[in-house]
Amino acid sequence: MITExxxxxxxxxxxxxxDLIAAVGLSDVASITDVLTAVAHERGRSVxxxxxxxxxxxxDVFGLCLPxxxxxVILFRTGAGPEHELHSTLHECGHLLFGHxxxxxxxxxxxxxxxxxxxxxDLIAQVLARSSYEDEQEREAELFxxxxxxxxxxxxxxxxxxxxxxxDDALG
Amino acid sequence: xxxxxxxxxxLAAVVRAWRWRRAPKSPALRAIxxxxxxxxxxxxxDLPAVQQVLAAGPLRSGTxxxxxxxxxxxxxxxxxxxxxxxxxxxxxxxxxxxxxxxTRARLAITVAVLSTAIYLVPxxxxxxxxxxxxxIAQPFITESRLLVLVYAGTVLFLVMKLCWTHxxxxxxxxxxxxxxxxxxxxxxYALTRIVYFAVAHYGHTLLPTVYxxxxxxxxxxxxxxxxxxxxxxxGRAVAGHRARRAYAELEPLWTLVTERVPQVVFATTPDxxxxxxxxxxxxxxxQDALVVLAPGLDRPPPVAGRPATSAPAAARLAAxxxxxxxxxxxxxxxxxxxxxxxxxIAPPAGIDPVRWLVQVSRSLTRTGAQDSRLKETR
Numbered sequence: 001m002i003t004e005x006x007x008x009x010x011x012x013x014x015x016x017x018x019d020l021i022a023a024v025g026l027s028d029v030a031s032i033t034d035v036l037t038a039v040a041h042e043r044g045r046s047v048x049x050x051x052x053x054x055x056x057x058x059x060d061v062f063g064l065c066l067p068x069x070x071x072x073v074i075l076f077r078t079g080a081g082p083e084h085e086l087h088s089t090l091h092e093c094g095h096l097l098f099g100h101x102x103x104x105x106x107x108x109x110x111x112x113x114x115x116x117x118x119x120x121x122d123l124i125a126q127v128l129a130r131s132s133y134e135d136e137q138e139r140e141a142e143l144f145x146x147x148x149x150x151x152x153x154x155x156x157x158x159x160x161x162x163x164x165x166x167x168d169d170a171l172g
Numbered sequence: 173x174x175x176x177x178x179x180x181x182x183l184a185a186v187v188r189a190w191r192w193r194r195a196p197k198s199p200a201l202r203a204i205x206x207x208x209x210x211x212x213x214x215x216x217x218d219l220p221a222v223q224q225v226l227a228a229g230p231l232r233s234g235t236x237x238x239x240x241x242x243x244x245x246x247x248x249x250x251x252x253x254x255x256x257x258x259x260x261x262x263x264x265x266x267x268x269x270x271x272x273x274x275t276r277a278r279l280a281i282t283v284a285v286l287s288t289a290i291y292l293v294p295x296x297x298x299x300x301x302x303x304x305x306x307x308i309a310q311p312f313i314t315e316s317r318l319l320v321l322v323y324a325g326t327v328l329f330l331v332m333k334l335c336w337t338h339x340x341x342x343x344x345x346x347x348x349x350x351x352x353x354x355x356x357x358x359x360x361y362a363l364t365r366i367v368y369f370a371v372a373h374y375g376h377t378l379l380p381t382v383y384x385x386x387x388x389x390x391x392x393x394x395x396x397x398x399x400x401x402x403x404x405x406x407g408r409a410v411a412g413h414r415a416r417r418a419y420a421e422l423e424p425l426w427t428l429v430t431e432r433v434p435q436v437v438f439a440t441t442p443d444x445x446x447x448x449x450x451x452x453x454x455x456x457x458x459q460d461a462l463v464v465l466a467p468g469l470d471r472p473p474p475v476a477g478r479p480a481t482s483a484p485a486a487a488r489l490a491a492x493x494x495x496x497x498x499x500x501x502x503x504x505x506x507x508x509x510x511x512x513x514x515x516x517i518a519p520p521a522g523i524d525p526v527r528w529l530v531q532v533s534r535s536l537t538r539t540g541a542q543d544s545r546l547k548e549t550r
Contacts, residue, residue: 014443062460079466080459081518083525087456142438146452150444157345163338166262167348170200171404 013136017094017143024097026148028165030155032086035148039072039093046071047096049089051078063088065095072096087145094144100137177395178215184398185212187405199268203258208401210251211394217244241313242291245320246284252324253280255331262334283323291316314369321369325362332356343407347400354396361389415451418530425533426454428493429461436460451526458529462517465493469516483531485520490535492516 021027024038032049040047052064052075062084066073074096076088154168185208192198192205216222217240256276260268293312335352339345364386368379430437436457442449469492519528 010441011443013440062463077463079517080463081525084456084459084463087459139438139440143440146449146456150448150452157340157342161338161340162265163262163334164340164344164348166200166265167338168344168404169195169198170204170258170262171344171347171351171401172408 013139013143017140017147020094020097020144021147021151026151028155028162029148029151031152032089035090035093035152039096042097043072047093048073050075051085052076063092065092067096087149090145090148091141093148094141095137097144098137098140100141173391174215174219177391177398178212178219180398180402181208181212181215181394184401185209187402191405200258200261203254203261204401207251207254207258208398210247210254211397214244214247214251215394217241217247242288245287245291245316248320248324249280249284249287252283252327253277255327256280259327259330259334279323283319287316287319290319314372318366318369321362321366325359325366328355328358328362332359343410344404347403347407349400350396350403351400354393354398354400357389357393357396361386361393364389412445412447415447418526419447419451419454421530422451422454422458422533424536425490425493425529426458428536429458429465433461433464436464455526455529459517459525466517469493486528486531487535489516490532493532493536 024042026035026038029035029038036047036049048071050073052061062077064075066075074089074092076085076092078085155165185205188201188205188208192201195201223240253276256279257273260272260276264272290312294310332352332355335348335355339349339352364382368382368386371379438453438457469489519525
């Protein structure tokens with residue numbers, strides 16, 4: 001049984017994510033390329049998108065973002081289909097746009113350190129992995145992915161046509 | 173026929189008005205709700221039963237034949253003004269200014285006042301009467317209608333043009349296309365009426381075929397417009413129903429995988445369409461859990477020579493999942509294939525992921541049902 005939304009503390013979370021989506025101009029975005037372009041523009045550096053290497057596919061980590069000095073690299077987990085890969089990628093874009101840094105900066109306990117043992121310790125401290133939703137940063141990034149994917153689905157249906165979007169508001 | 177179209181139009185108008193009540197700040201929604209309500213009123217006033225109730229008496233030559241006709245004209249002008257407002261908000265969005273709104277309102281008021289004044293001239297000077305037999309084509313009434321027809325016809329032409337140049341896919345695209353077609357038919361209706369009244373202006377009323385053709389075009393055009401505005405809403409209702417059904421069908425699979433990988437559950441409340449949101453969330457959580465569980469699943473051997481259909485693949489995944497131990501919280505290692513076509517957990521090529529996961533979930537349900545039946549026979 002699907003439950004109706006109720007008033008909870010999630011309202012502030014939704015508001016933060018909505019504000020970010022509007023601020024970076026993703027309110028009518030239609031493709032992942034447009035999202036990555038917006039991320040690169042906001043952060044002033046290039047963004048690279050790559051599948052997570054097979055030897056790094058492990059446990060409940062579905063994506064990683066590696067903020068190198070000159071570029072951001074998003075690694076996404078493959079296997080469950082393109083929609084799942086898109087979701088993981090958008091989650092990492094959310095981290096980058098929110099400017100998140102890893103909450104647990106001790107590389108020994110950061111789950112990324114076991115995936116990327118050769119990575120520089122300072123960089124590991126900034127790596128964010130899409131895994132569980134126990135902290136607020138993960139919740140923000142996950143909600144960002146959910147909302148942007150919904151925007152993309154609607155925008156693809158309207159073929160990026162602003163007038164058709166307004167038709168949708170008037171007739172939907 | 174007119175009664176049926178009037179009923180459909182009222183339905184479309186009520187649906188839009190209800191939506192407007194829920195989103196009062198949407199100017200495009202307000203405009204389309206007013207347009208539909210106005211035309212529904214005009215259609216109602218055109219019904220013979222309503223005209224009989226409202227008519228002051230038998231037709232008197234050279235005077236407005238009944239109050240319903242004048243009311244109908246004013247309702248049409250109101251509808252055309254609302255369509256102008258709709259056009260403005262659809263094309264300019266947030267850039268619409270009060271000045272542009274007022275300009276359109278002034279034009280509509282001018283048409284309403286002028287057409288009403290012309291319509292009522294025969295009341296002041298009854299000697300303008302021409303021929304009691306000429307029925308609807310009375311002097312001044314004819315000119316008044318011409319004015320309204322030119323105004324409303326021009327607005328409908330602009331709406332038609334906008335609809336035909338902005339079509340998308342799905343129920344929204346279909347609705348806009350049908351609405352545009354309806355507006356096109358109404359433009360043809362306005363042209364037939366303009367020809368009829370223009371000829372009547374010179375004292376000829378010998379075009380009954382043109383008039384009857386106009387009647388048919390009116391019924392067809394208004395019917396299409398009403399249906400066109402209803403289709404996107406209907407499409408959403410159907411999508412919502414399908415989403416609720418899929419959500420319920422995914423319950424066994426979601427329960428099974430999230431018991432094994434509980435950390436993938438993201439508990440938050442949606443702020444919009446709860447049905448679509450919760451289905452989407454359930455799909456993502458299942459996919460997340462499948463990615464975690466995949467390295468521990470026994471990959472069944474492919475069936476040689478068998479066409480690649482999704483049902484056997486779904487059944488194989490369901491069987492593999494049911495054998496998965498509960499202790500899998502984090503699986504380190506393993507190497508699921510990066511080629512999604514060969515992946516055990518990814519949908520086969522060309523299969524919608526929701527449909528695929530529903531198939532897997534149904535396979536689980538069947539297995540569970542068979543198990544329980546076996547237990548009951550012991």
